[in-house]
Amino acid sequence: MARPLPKDVEAKIAGTAKRSEIRSVGVWGFILGSIFGFALGGAAFGTTGGNLFFLAGAAVVASLWYLSARRSSASRKTNEKK
Numbered sequence: 001m002a003r004p005l006p007k008d009v010e011a012k013i014a015g016t017a018k019r020s021e022i023r024s025v026g027v028w029g030f031i032l033g034s035i036f037g038f039a040l041g042g043a044a045f046g047t048t049g050g051n052l053f054f055l056a057g058a059a060v061v062a063s064l065w066y067l068s069a070r071r072s073s074a075s076r077k078t079n080e081k082k
Helices: 007-045 050-081
Strands: none
16 A cells, blocks of 8 residues: 655645546546437437437537547647646
């Protein structure tokens, strides 16, 4: 088992750790909500045709890729300024 962190280091990284944990929980909530919504939509539109269901899924994946690419480029710009 690892030794506890010194109080000054713990205080220094507390904000970063808390933001990271909140972001992680938010991402998991978004993923689970997307899966649930996608499954619910698939059940509702399963009889009308698979094309609409497929296009909705493709739109979700494309939007996630777009948002993650925008986030990573903004993060890179912020890290370059430091």
